[in-house]
Amino acid sequence: MTNDELSDLLMRVRALEDERDIARLIASYGPRVDAADAGGAAALWDTDGFYDVEGWRMDGSDGVHRMVSSASHRELVAGGCCHFLGPAVVTVTGDSAIAVCESLVLLRSPDAAAERLPYAGWRHAATEYVVWRATANHFELRRSDGGWQIVGRTSRMLDGNPQAHHLLIAGLAGTALSRGEEQDR
Amino acid sequence: MTNDELSDLLMRVRALEDERDIARLIASYGPRVDAADAGGAAALWDTDGFYDVEGWRMDGSDGVHRMVSSASHRELVAGGCCHFLGPAVVTVTGDSAIAVCESLVLLRSPDAAAERLPYAGWRHAATEYVVWRATANHFELRRSDGGWQIVGRTSRMLDGNPQAHHLLIAGLAGTALSRGEEQDR
Amino acid sequence: MTNDELSDLLMRVRALEDERDIARLIASYGPRVDAADAGGAAALWDTDGFYDVEGWRMDGSDGVHRMVSSASHRELVAGGCCHFLGPAVVTVTGDSAIAVCESLVLLRSPDAAAERLPYAGWRHAATEYVVWRATANHFELRRSDGGWQIVGRTSRMLDGNPQAHHLLIAGLAGTALSRGEEQDR
Numbered sequence: 001m002t003n004d005e006l007s008d009l010l011m012r013v014r015a016l017e018d019e020r021d022i023a024r025l026i027a028s029y030g031p032r033v034d035a036a037d038a039g040g041a042a043a044l045w046d047t048d049g050f051y052d053v054e055g056w057r058m059d060g061s062d063g064v065h066r067m068v069s070s071a072s073h074r075e076l077v078a079g080g081c082c083h084f085l086g087p088a089v090v091t092v093t094g095d096s097a098i099a100v101c102e103s104l105v106l107l108r109s110p111d112a113a114a115e116r117l118p119y120a121g122w123r124h125a126a127t128e129y130v131v132w133r134a135t136a137n138h139f140e141l142r143r144s145d146g147g148w149q150i151v152g153r154t155s156r157m158l159d160g161n162p163q164a165h166h167l168l169i170a171g172l173a174g175t176a177l178s179r180g181e182e183q184d185r
Numbered sequence: 186m187t188n189d190e191l192s193d194l195l196m197r198v199r200a201l202e203d204e205r206d207i208a209r210l211i212a213s214y215g216p217r218v219d220a221a222d223a224g225g226a227a228a229l230w231d232t233d234g235f236y237d238v239e240g241w242r243m244d245g246s247d248g249v250h251r252m253v254s255s256a257s258h259r260e261l262v263a264g265g266c267c268h269f270l271g272p273a274v275v276t277v278t279g280d281s282a283i284a285v286c287e288s289l290v291l292l293r294s295p296d297a298a299a300e301r302l303p304y305a306g307w308r309h310a311a312t313e314y315v316v317w318r319a320t321a322n323h324f325e326l327r328r329s330d331g332g333w334q335i336v337g338r339t340s341r342m343l344d345g346n347p348q349a350h351h352l353l354i355a356g357l358a359g360t361a362l363s364r365g366e367e368q369d370r
Numbered sequence: 371m372t373n374d375e376l377s378d379l380l381m382r383v384r385a386l387e388d389e390r391d392i393a394r395l396i397a398s399y400g401p402r403v404d405a406a407d408a409g410g411a412a413a414l415w416d417t418d419g420f421y422d423v424e425g426w427r428m429d430g431s432d433g434v435h436r437m438v439s440s441a442s443h444r445e446l447v448a449g450g451c452c453h454f455l456g457p458a459v460v461t462v463t464g465d466s467a468i469a470v471c472e473s474l475v476l477l478r479s480p481d482a483a484a485e486r487l488p489y490a491g492w493r494h495a496a497t498e499y500v501v502w503r504a505t506a507n508h509f510e511l512r513r514s515d516g517g518w519q520i521v522g523r524t525s526r527m528l529d530g531n532p533q534a535h536h537l538l539i540a541g542l543a544g545t546a547l548s549r550g551e552e553q554d555r
Contacts, residue, residue, distance in 0.1 A: 001191055006371055009198065013379065016201055016386055027457040028542050030472055031506070034528055035535035040542065072306045079304055080529035082472055082504035087212040087272050087457050102215055102267055104291070104314070106474070106504050107302055108529050117477055117500060119449055121442045127527070129474070129501040130302060131314040134267035134291050136216070157312070158219055159265035159293050165220035172213050172225065186376055194383065201386055257491045264489055272397040272457050287400055287452055289476070289499070292487055315487060316499040319452035319476050321401070343404055344450035344478050344497070350405035357398050357410065 018092045021148050022099055022141055030083040030103075038068035046142060049151040080108030082129065085137070091174030095143040100171025102158070105133040134158045138167040140176055152177070203277045206333050207284055207326055215268040215288075223253035231327060231334040238340045265293030267314065270322070276359030280328040285356025287343070290318040319343045323352040325361055337362070388462045391518050392469055392511055400453040400473075408438035416512060416519040423525045450478030452499065455507070461544030465513040470541025472528070475503040504528045508537040510546055522547070 001009075025044055032041040042065035045051065051058040051067075058064050067073060088101040112128035140152040154177060156164035170177060186194075210229055217226040227250035230236065236243040236252075243249050252258060273286040297313035325337040339362060341349035355362060371379075395414055402411035412435035415421065421428040421437075428437050437443060458471040482498035510522040524547060526534035540547060 001186070001371070009195070010379070012198055012202065013382055013386070016198070016205065017382065019205065020386065020389065023457065024459050027459050027471070030456065031459070031470055031538040031542055034472065034506070035538040037535075037539055040539070072304075072309075075304055076306055077535075078530045080504070080527070082474070082528045084456055084472055084474065084504070086215065086269055087208065089209050089212050089216070100216055101212070102219065102269055104267070104269065106501060107304060107307060108504070109302060117479060119442075119445055119477060121446055122477060122502060124442075127502060127529070129504045131291060131316065131501065132307060133312060134265070134269070134293070134314045136219070157265070158267045159312070160263045165222075165262075168216040168220040169222055169225070172216055186371070194380070197383055197387065201383070201390065204390065257489075257494075260489055261491055271400065271454055272393065274394050274397050274401070285401055286397070287404065287454055289452070289454065292489060292492060294487060316476060316501065317487075317492060317497060319450070319454070319478070319499045321404070342450070342497070343452045345448045350407075350447075353401040353405040354407055354410070357401055 015092060018097065018143075018148070019090045022090045022092070022097055022139075023088050025141075025148055025150070026085060026088045026099060026101060026139065030085050033068055033073070033083050034077065034081060036068060036074055036077040038065045041065070041068045044150050045153075046144070046149040046151045049149065049153075051150075051153045051155075053155045054157065076107060079110070080129070082106040088139070089172055093174065096176075097139075097141040097143075097148065098171055098174045098176060099139040099141065100168060101137050101139075102168075103133075103135045103137055103155075104131055105135070106130065107132050136164040136167045136171075138171045138177060200277060203282065203328075203333070204275045207275045207277070207282055208273050210326075210333055210335070211270060211273045211284060211286060211324065215270050218253055218258070218268050219262065219266060221253060221259055221262040223250045226250070226253045229335055230338075231329070231336045234334065234336040234338075236335075236338045236340075239342065261292060264295070265314070267291040273324070274357055278359065281361075282324075282326040282328075282333065283356055283359045283361060284324040284326065285353060286322050286324075287353075288318075288320050288322055288340075289316055290320070291315065292317050321349040321352045321356075323356045323362060385462060388467065388513075388518070389460045392460045392462070392467055393458050395511070395518055395520070396455060396458045396469060396471060396509065400455050403438050403443070403453050404447065404451055406438060406444055406447040408435045411435070411438045414520055415523075416514070416521045419519065419521040419523075421520075421523045421525075424527065446477060449480070450499070452476040458509070459542055463544065466546075467509075467511040467513075467518065468541055468544045468546060469509040469511065470538060471507050471509075472538075473503075473505045473507055473525075474501055475505070476500065477502050506534040506537045506541075508541045508547060 042061040045061040106129040112126040227246040230246040291314040412431040415431040476499040
């Protein structure tokens with residue numbers, strides 16, 4: 001193996017590891033917030049990063065920490081919520097990366113009717129989750145000494161909003177959102 | 186490292202890359218169609234491929250393009266839809282591959298009752314998505330000069346249809362569907 | 371390349387393969403049980419493993435086989451069910467591994483009202499799936515001669531139960547549950 005061949009192979013393995021690391025980071029978001037683990041969720045973000053949900057902007061890992069610690073989030077966790085993120089499509093370019101996925105948020109309904117469904121299993125233990133949101137998510141990430149972190153996450157509901165479609169297309173193309181764009185609706 | 190060892194290592198890295206490429210392709214389907222990106226969705230298919238949904242057959246990437254461009258699909262996107270595909274199980278054999286996953290299609294309901302759930306977050310912004318379909322998906326893929334493409338996708342709802350079960354079992358075994366089988370119900 | 375560099379590279383590729391194998395194993399659970407493939411589902415488990423759902427414990431691959439073969443599970447498959455597992459976060463340590471993911475179980479409702487949603491696509495073919503459960507899953511796996519297998523899976527609904535939160539946090543940390551803990555509610 002020549003030095004060039006070896007360096008090519010090492011780059012390919014490094015690319016697979018980067019994508020694995022980023023997919024893992026994104027897959028851990030739901031479990032973190034559904035366990036009300038504010039510190040763990042905040043640590044996914046860069047100190048100076050942001051999370052923009054429908055134009056509501058959380059600043060930095062601190063902002064994410066406050067959201068997960070908030071009374072309204074803890075109410076959802078106590079009642080039963082599930083932030084379910086799908087497989088991410090990741091594009092790494094050097095020490096930056098873009099990722100995109102769709103996600104659902106489900107909330108447990110406190111009253112599920114045993115007669116709603118005809119299955120013995122259901123009737124034995126009727127519970128029901130309502131799908132509150134289905135969302136497009138665009139992530140910008142950066143490699144730091146401690147590994148990959150989110151520098152920006154922009155999320156828009158799939159409710160016909162063209163901004164949601166734009167996030168998906170840009171994410172698949174591996175392109176960042178232009179500055180300010182993430183706040184627009 | 187002997188030449189045999191090196192060639193074995195290169196094959197293993199290549200296998201990981203192939204599976205990554207195919208997982209990425211499948212994970213990009215939902216974002217493409219939910220953004221009404223007909224060209225992007227069509228490009229996932231081989232020109233001569235097919236997409237058979239419940240016995241309704243779209244021919245080639247053109248057929249997929251027409252579906253995503255159709256008035257009925259655009260109505261769903263405008264109202265709010267989410268094609269949510271789960272993690273795929275991929276089996277690569279040379280320049281062919283089989284993949285299988287389950288998927289959901291969710292549609293936004295235009296009227297969500299604020300009193301349905303007791304959470305402040307919900308009441309502040311009540312929206313609800315209905316799960317329209319839960320589906321078994323069997324993919325056949327081929328490596329071309331431009332990368333992997335879908336040559337066949339066969340989808341059947343998980344509604345007790347034995348064909349759906351067969352798609353799942355064949356997909357996990359990494360086996361193609363026999364010719365004509367994909368049209369049967 | 372020195373011997374040390376080569377051995378490091380081989381370990382990295384092996385780690386990627388292990389994580390791929392475990393992700394694949396977990397991604398195949400839903401398709402196995404939704405196809406009522408009792409043998410295929412049971413084979414994911416070690417003979418001496420367990421699957422603890424809400425404190426109900428199935429012993430070994432045999433216990434999983436009995437569950438998938440049971441009349442109540444087959445009733446769900448015949449009516450239409452979807453066990454939808456999200457992307458797993460996997461931590462491998464030698465021949466052991468911990469994985470965590472969230473999952474949904476959906477059941478088909480036999481009566482979906484055509485007037486519920488205003489979309490032509492829906493009205494043409496109204497069907498609806500109810501989300502029965504949203505669950506935290508903690509997996510313990512072991513490498514055997516035939517590959518990775520589940521030695522323990524512990525699942526708790528995301529209904530405010532602190533045990534579910536604990537499973538998520540432990541799973542993300544890559545730590546096993548202490549003995550007996552998996553049976554507690």
